Amino acid sequence: MEPQPPPSVSDKDDEISPIEEVRLTVTNSDDPTLPVWTFRMWTLGLLSCALLSFLNQFFYYRTEPLIITQITIQVATLPIGQFMAAALPAGRFRLPGFGARRFSLNPGPFNMKEHVLISIFANAGTAFGGGSAYAVGIVNIIKAFYHRNISFLAAWLLIVTTQVLGYGWAGLLRKYVVEPAHMWWPSTLVQVSLFRALHEKENCRMSRGKFFIIALICSFSWYVIPGYLFPTLTSISWVCWAFPRSVTAQQLGSGMKGLGLGAFTLDWSAVSSFLYSPLISPFFSIVNVFVGYALIIYIAVPIAYWGFNLYSASTFPIFSSKLFTAQGQLYNITAIVNDKFELDLAKYEEHGQIHLSMFFALTYGFGFATVAATLTHVGFFYGREIYERYRASYKGKEDIHTKLMKRYEDIPSWWFYLLLVSTVLVSLILCIFLKHEVQLPWWGLIFAAVMAFLFTLPISIITATTNQTPGLNIITEYVIGLIYPGRPIANVCFKTYGYMSMAQAVSFLSDFKLGHYMKIPPKSMFLVQFIGTILAGTINLCVAWWLLTSITNICEVELLPPNSPWTCPSDRVFFDASVIWGLIGPKRIFGSHGFYGTMNWFFLGGAVGPILVWLLHRAFPKKTWIPLINLPVLLGATAYMPPATAVNYNSWVLIGTVFNFVVFRYRKQWWQRYNYILSAALDGGMAFMAVLLYFSVGMEERSVDWWGTAGEHCDLASCPTAKGVLVDSCPVR
Numbered sequence: 001m002e003p004q005p006p007p008s009v010s011d012k013d014d015e016i017s018p019i020e021e022v023r024l025t026v027t028n029s030d031d032p033t034l035p036v037w038t039f040r041m042w043t044l045g046l047l048s049c050a051l052l053s054f055l056n057q058f059f060y061y062r063t064e065p066l067i068i069t070q071i072t073i074q075v076a077t078l079p080i081g082q083f084m085a086a087a088l089p090a091g092r093f094r095l096p097g098f099g100a101r102r103f104s105l106n107p108g109p110f111n112m113k114e115h116v117l118i119s120i121f122a123n124a125g126t127a128f129g130g131g132s133a134y135a136v137g138i139v140n141i142i143k144a145f146y147h148r149n150i151s152f153l154a155a156w157l158l159i160v161t162t163q164v165l166g167y168g169w170a171g172l173l174r175k176y177v178v179e180p181a182h183m184w185w186p187s188t189l190v191q192v193s194l195f196r197a198l199h200e201k202e203n204c205r206m207s208r209g210k211f212f213i214i215a216l217i218c219s220f221s222w223y224v225i226p227g228y229l230f231p232t233l234t235s236i237s238w239v240c241w242a243f244p245r246s247v248t249a250q251q252l253g254s255g256m257k258g259l260g261l262g263a264f265t266l267d268w269s270a271v272s273s274f275l276y277s278p279l280i281s282p283f284f285s286i287v288n289v290f291v292g293y294a295l296i297i298y299i300a301v302p303i304a305y306w307g308f309n310l311y312s313a314s315t316f317p318i319f320s321s322k323l324f325t326a327q328g329q330l331y332n333i334t335a336i337v338n339d340k341f342e343l344d345l346a347k348y349e350e351h352g353q354i355h356l357s358m359f360f361a362l363t364y365g366f367g368f369a370t371v372a373a374t375l376t377h378v379g380f381f382y383g384r385e386i387y388e389r390y391r392a393s394y395k396g397k398e399d400i401h402t403k404l405m406k407r408y409e410d411i412p413s414w415w416f417y418l419l420l421v422s423t424v425l426v427s428l429i430l431c432i433f434l435k436h437e438v439q440l441p442w443w444g445l446i447f448a449a450v451m452a453f454l455f456t457l458p459i460s461i462i463t464a465t466t467n468q469t470p471g472l473n474i475i476t477e478y479v480i481g482l483i484y485p486g487r488p489i490a491n492v493c494f495k496t497y498g499y500m501s502m503a504q505a506v507s508f509l510s511d512f513k514l515g516h517y518m519k520i521p522p523k524s525m526f527l528v529q530f531i532g533t534i535l536a537g538t539i540n541l542c543v544a545w546w547l548l549t550s551i552t553n554i555c556e557v558e559l560l561p562p563n564s565p566w567t568c569p570s571d572r573v574f575f576d577a578s579v580i581w582g583l584i585g586p587k588r589i590f591g592s593h594g595f596y597g598t599m600n601w602f603f604l605g606g607a608v609g610p611i612l613v614w615l616l617h618r619a620f621p622k623k624t625w626i627p628l629i630n631l632p633v634l635l636g637a638t639a640y641m642p643p644a645t646a647v648n649y650n651s652w653v654l655i656g657t658v659f660n661f662v663v664f665r666y667r668k669q670w671w672q673r674y675n676y677i678l679s680a681a682l683d684g685g686m687a688f689m690a691v692l693l694y695f696s697v698g699m700e701e702r703s704v705d706w707w708g709t710a711g712e713h714c715d716l717a718s719c720p721t722a723k724g725v726l727v728d729s730c731p732v733r
Helices: 018-026 039-060 071-088 112-125 135-143 152-178 188-199 208-222 222-231 238-242 245-255 268-272 285-305 309-316 345-351 358-395 400-405 413-433 444-465 472-485 488-518 520-552 569-584 597-617 631-635 648-668 667-699
Strands: 092-094 103-104
Touching: 018 188, 018 268, 039 071, 039 444, 039 520, 071 188, 071 667, 092 309, 092 345, 112 188, 112 345, 112 358, 112 488, 112 520, 135 152, 135 222, 135 520, 135 569, 152 444, 188 488, 208 222, 208 472, 208 667, 238 245, 238 413, 245 444, 268 472, 268 648, 268 667, 285 309, 285 358, 285 631, 345 488, 358 400, 358 569, 358 597, 358 631, 400 488, 413 444, 444 472, 444 488, 444 597, 472 569, 488 520, 488 569, 597 631, 648 667
Parallel strands: none
Antiparallel strands: 092 103
């Protein structure tokens, strides 16, 4: 029997979406009879969540970390779901305890709503785009950097509560930023487009599924070369090869320790790590990132380092996330931490102030500027629009999508209230009875929760209307660093509860809006998100615990074998942040007692910059290029550096330009059909080979030893250029 076409709803003028992009992308019809709670959905969804949470946590510790996004699962599960629909028996049966209800392993063709819920499971497996649960970083720095202990129970409670707390904020605000038509969440339209494209009938020889398998095999086969046989291909820094004895040349040419002039890669993990796959980033975004990246790394840094020698920059490497003494030596952080896991002031005075590399210092400065610029940019360029859309969300009539969603039973408010209260209570138990492990006092938790609640609504409105999510993590760590200094773990816990719970809420709301557009029953959406979050967080912690206890000297670059991939670049930066903001405190680094107090002027510069651009736009309205100057994007272009390096950016920009400008412009049909498929296949093939390499040769430490496995051959790139500074393996000037 042929499936009946979905019932359609007419597009009345007062019902159509007021947003043109939504009208062009989202269908105005719905079939409420499509099954969503299917055996296929639960099987593929849970497996996808478990697989992605395992792989993303596994790759998190590597020099080139990879985040496998939900797009990979979206593409891969389509042929699997269709195969299950063709192969599973369609007979119905009863289950004990469910009365007369009848169930089937195969209720019909694999449908789009099942696919959406599988994708939401997968998104939970990627920590909603973050790769792994943010709080796992706290466990990593405690065990791998501070060499202290935290119990598995405390770690699990920390991870789960910081993840789930965001659900509470999301539930309270769903009526305000999901249901209104003017809160349109632009990023969700990409997912809607992909789902519709994947479920359209195909009449060509090279189907998307066939293309995916071929590209997956190619990616899988190729990665054995840069991943094991020839790792130097990860960063081809030819300038270093041409000038093997020049510190300055290697500082300029190193793709991993310098400015990356001319450096490129043949390793997909280096392309897609940190910045995600360039194939899924729109070209205008790539251009904005490139302009900001070039201005900072090729203009600001050279002028500050070689031109003015700011903050005695030449005493330290030009690019490093490590912390140094005034003499250019690595700072022994463990020496200034007492038995209570707090700052030992006497030892700190003995060792002296902490110093940063020029690039790392400028990273914080531009981070300050980005926070301020984001607020003023959104206020001046989008303030009226946000205000009008927020008013319209109350006064405007329901659009067709909200009316279609009325067919489904809504989530009771008490679900969210109960979840929020329970999470706060469990968090308080953690902070009171296990305070010796997390350092955060109960009032710190309440303060963090209040900050998260106050920021969630405005940040959600900004994201829902402009697709920009201001990064306010610096504010949380700055504030608690001023109030409660000397306690590094308290600082990162406060940041996680205060900032990340808000960020998680925004991610949850975005997924709710995707479900709104795809007409997914709200209760199904909530339960899949909640179960996926708990499962993913638990697997994240188990994988982290396994690697931290099984890999000798993990994260300790100086003690690891040469060319070891387990360098934990993201955790190194997270650890440094805990030292700067928590252990030492902002007063002793960016305040009156610090060496980098002038960096606070970046706040003012960032705040004023967008106002000047706005005034120019008002004065010259015919100059259409002026409003395209997006200072938050330009100033925040290098926000991932460190731990990201120049070779990541160079290759990301190059490949993104090829596919999203050249191919998109001259081979649009190919791009529309295969671009996202290729991205998913490249991620998946590389990931599976990397795991295979680890279990087959990595665990037994079988390695190949030749020139191509000795890194990028830029050993002098991390050397200082000041006279008289003694650093191992570096020439003394």
